[in-house]
Amino acid sequence: xxxxxxxxxxxxxxxxxxxxxxxxxxxxxxxxxxxxxxxxxxxxxxxxxxxxxxxxxxxxxxxxxxxxxxxxxxxxxxxxxxxxxxxxxxxxxxxxxxxxxxxxxxxxxxxxxxxxxxxxxxxxxxxxxxxxxxxxxxxxxxxxxxxxxxxxxxxxxxxxxxxxxxxxxxxxxxxxxxxxxxxxxxxxxxxxxxxxxxxxxxxxxxxxxxxxxxxxxxxxxxxxxxxxxxxxxxxxxxxxxxxxxxxxxxxxxxxxxxxxxxxxxxxxxxxxxxxxxxxxxxxxxxxxxxxxxxxxxxxxxxxxxxxxxxxxxxxxxxxxxxxxxxxxxxxxxxxxxxxxxxxxxxxxxxxxxxxxxxxxxxxxxxxxxxxxxxxxxxxxxxxxxxxxxxxxxxxxxxxxxxxxxxxxxxxxxxxxxxxxxxxxxxxxxxxxxxxxxxxxxxxxxxxxxxxxxxxxxxxxxxxxxxxxxxxxxxxxxxxxxxxxxxxxxxxxxxxxxxxxxxxxxxxxxxxxxxxxxxxxxxxxxxxxxxxxxxxxxxxxxxxxxxxxxxxxxxxxxxxxxxxxxxxxxxxxxxxxxxxxxxxxxxxxxxxxxxxxxxxxxxxxxxxxxxxxxxxxxxxxxxxxxxxxxxxxxxxxxxxxxxxxxxxxxxxxxx
Amino acid sequence: xxxxxxxxxxxxxxxxxxxxxxxxxxxxxxxxxxxxxxxxxxxxxxxxxxxxxxxxxxxxxxxxxxxxxxxxxxxxxxxxxxxxxxxxxxxxxxxxxxxxxxxxxxxxxxxxxxxxxxxxxxxxxxxxxxxxxxxxxxxxxxxxxxxxxxxxxxxxxxxxxxxxxxxxxxxxxxxxxxxxxxxxxxxxxxxxxxxxxxxxxxxxxxxxxxxxxxxxxxxxxx
Numbered sequence: 001x002x003x004x005x006x007x008x009x010x011x012x013x014x015x016x017x018x019x020x021x022x023x024x025x026x027x028x029x030x031x032x033x034x035x036x037x038x039x040x041x042x043x044x045x046x047x048x049x050x051x052x053x054x055x056x057x058x059x060x061x062x063x064x065x066x067x068x069x070x071x072x073x074x075x076x077x078x079x080x081x082x083x084x085x086x087x088x089x090x091x092x093x094x095x096x097x098x099x100x101x102x103x104x105x106x107x108x109x110x111x112x113x114x115x116x117x118x119x120x121x122x123x124x125x126x127x128x129x130x131x132x133x134x135x136x137x138x139x140x141x142x143x144x145x146x147x148x149x150x151x152x153x154x155x156x157x158x159x160x161x162x163x164x165x166x167x168x169x170x171x172x173x174x175x176x177x178x179x180x181x182x183x184x185x186x187x188x189x190x191x192x193x194x195x196x197x198x199x200x201x202x203x204x205x206x207x208x209x210x211x212x213x214x215x216x217x218x219x220x221x222x223x224x225x226x227x228x229x230x231x232x233x234x235x236x237x238x239x240x241x242x243x244x245x246x247x248x249x250x251x252x253x254x255x256x257x258x259x260x261x262x263x264x265x266x267x268x269x270x271x272x273x274x275x276x277x278x279x280x281x282x283x284x285x286x287x288x289x290x291x292x293x294x295x296x297x298x299x300x301x302x303x304x305x306x307x308x309x310x311x312x313x314x315x316x317x318x319x320x321x322x323x324x325x326x327x328x329x330x331x332x333x334x335x336x337x338x339x340x341x342x343x344x345x346x347x348x349x350x351x352x353x354x355x356x357x358x359x360x361x362x363x364x365x366x367x368x369x370x371x372x373x374x375x376x377x378x379x380x381x382x383x384x385x386x387x388x389x390x391x392x393x394x395x396x397x398x399x400x401x402x403x404x405x406x407x408x409x410x411x412x413x414x415x416x417x418x419x420x421x422x423x424x425x426x427x428x429x430x431x432x433x434x435x436x437x438x439x440x441x442x443x444x445x446x447x448x449x450x451x452x453x454x455x456x457x458x459x460x461x462x463x464x465x466x467x468x469x470x471x472x473x474x475x476x477x478x479x480x481x482x483x484x485x486x487x488x489x490x491x492x493x494x495x496x497x498x499x500x501x502x503x504x505x506x507x508x509x510x511x512x513x514x515x516x517x518x519x520x521x522x523x524x525x526x527x528x529x530x531x532x533x534x535x536x537x538x539x540x541x542x543x544x545x546x547x548x549x550x551x552x553x554x555x556x557x558x559x560x561x562x563x564x565x566x567x568x569x570x571x572x573x574x575x576x577x578x579x580x581x582x583x584x585x586x587x588x589x590x591x592x593x594x595x596x597x598x599x600x601x602x603x604x605x606x607x608x609x610x611x612x613x614x615x616x617x618x619x620x621x622x623x624x625x626x627x628x629x630x631x632x633x634x635x636x637x638x639x640x641x642x643x644x645x646x647x648x649x650x651x652x653x654x
Numbered sequence: 655x656x657x658x659x660x661x662x663x664x665x666x667x668x669x670x671x672x673x674x675x676x677x678x679x680x681x682x683x684x685x686x687x688x689x690x691x692x693x694x695x696x697x698x699x700x701x702x703x704x705x706x707x708x709x710x711x712x713x714x715x716x717x718x719x720x721x722x723x724x725x726x727x728x729x730x731x732x733x734x735x736x737x738x739x740x741x742x743x744x745x746x747x748x749x750x751x752x753x754x755x756x757x758x759x760x761x762x763x764x765x766x767x768x769x770x771x772x773x774x775x776x777x778x779x780x781x782x783x784x785x786x787x788x789x790x791x792x793x794x795x796x797x798x799x800x801x802x803x804x805x806x807x808x809x810x811x812x813x814x815x816x817x818x819x820x821x822x823x824x825x826x827x828x829x830x831x832x833x834x835x836x837x838x839x840x841x842x843x844x845x846x847x848x849x850x851x852x853x854x855x856x857x858x859x860x861x862x863x864x865x866x867x868x869x870x871x872x873x874x875x876x
Contacts, residue, residue, distance in 0.1 A: 491861030
């Protein structure tokens, strides 16, 4: 390909470490992350629900000696200022100027996707269209004339099935080819009324340079885009006044806000293009239609939600307990029987580390694996959005809407990604409310504590009761928080993706990515934490910490004195409470050291008392320290209050 | 209209009960109305509104709800009284006054009780357009415009206009619900849950409150 070194130097990239920078842009849930994974080999989490990629992911592709940096942008439908993602993406594409923008398009919904393609063309980005999911398109009885589409758009069009890796090498070739020889992007002409006004007005902008193409700025001013209006207004007030007059004329003619007029025009163009390149045959009843007849059925639908969410937890309980027993039996013979509290420091440290390792293997891994596999399968199937739809009405009571169900369900896995996914909510109020409720969802770490303490030594029914109690709490607290937190709430507007049969290999990869981070980052924490704890123990420092906290732990909660240190460690990772308990008493038979009431109270407090360190940091990053500390302080106070109440109530009859 | 509900007919006794009147006098009123072509009345069976009657009833209902908003929001009359007050006023104000109040209140979408206020039948495209105009410019039109939530499952409609906050309108049009677009109502969910709309080969779930403000010209079931 690069056989002519004298022709053209590779395009200049803003990144020092890469020869080329390629950004992936497109609507939500069209397979950008799948394309990204195919290009880079990086395991970016993929799932079949819109809004999954919130942070832009970066990866490197090495191709014929070139280092190509690939950036996966969050999925958006438009370049308005509806959400942060839209704003950030357009600034990135226009101002940081990636060498190539690959517009990933869902071939089975061409019109809607072209609406965004048109806007990318307006941003004057050098681009390639990756026409993805052509298998699904064919399934829907649609065929597209790729050459014709390429001709109309004036950019290369590559058909792909990213999930299966089809068309990816052609895409890479096109990327290289385009950097060597850029094509001029055609100007998309609007209807007469809009076009006249753009033309009338664009020359005025000649001297204004805010980094965006002139024509694009003119269109945005007509749309009354508040960010661009402010920017241009800061330079020349008269231009903004002129654009407002023109926008008013448009609104007078059409009777709609000028932004809607422009959107309607864009859709008109998209429909026109689709009409020319697309042939639509007869569509038979698809899998999605058939499944939705059950999944969205007024009675069966709710049953299915219950079965899937309940099934996810029960499956984790059963399979987790089986693996856990198996591993305990395997590791039993080599496990130390007595904690080493005297002797050389090296022995103490080694012993602590080893116990931490064993406890991690037997208590954490068995539950994490089955949960994540099942969650990945559910995510991949597209069913999460159906749960959102079915439960929308209920979440209104919490000032949220159905989409909030997605972070809440992800929260059962880990609160950190769940808090990030709160970005799919529209307003700051809804994001904060959803994140607050997510911190109350027992993540897999807390599930381990509940299972290890309550299900194993009291009864599975008490463990389930804790879950049900937790859901009631979420509803009640959500309702109160909705009244207290200021701000607006918007209703549900969500795209419903097609179902597809979840792929085992995708689910396995997903599970591996999630478990891997646990093994590499968290496992060492167990080992180091255990070693440190045992050193503290040997040195006799534990007592002072425990005594300081005993007023709460013993006096109010009725727990053994040692729980003070457990709850401190638990701030770092929730499952550390149970691991440390195992280390201190050197047994995983917690039934022998605490009464059933104590076990339930400890599990209840651990479930609620504070978001773990990583979650607090995520909250601070997303909402600021004030909100993060408010949520944490509330959780601590509330959990201690509830724990004490539970201790007194349960002691009456247990 | 409310009593008849889905069936379309109301029994004389039901109406009498509701109005606290003797059945005999209700029957008399019905016969009177039937002569004017507002209702179809069959002795012993009951009464149903004709198309003409339905139009008038809808118009009065619209005025009633707008008046409720006006009484609560502008005049700060207590919630308990607004219904009765509005009941008395709805018959005496003209269409012109009703529409003027509507404009003054920025075309409210719902009455204080949360019920939907239907758009008027003016020959204008959107409420937005109405705001800047005077009465002479907007005369009565014939378009049959209903909220998308009034469509039946798998019925087609053409988007007439959207009502609501700027952000919501922007989002809906970005997702393809632009005026003039053909949409199909795929399904409704019970208890006023979200609806599913098919537009440009994609499927959208829209909350009921938002969907009530998407107005369409209804077409036949496909």
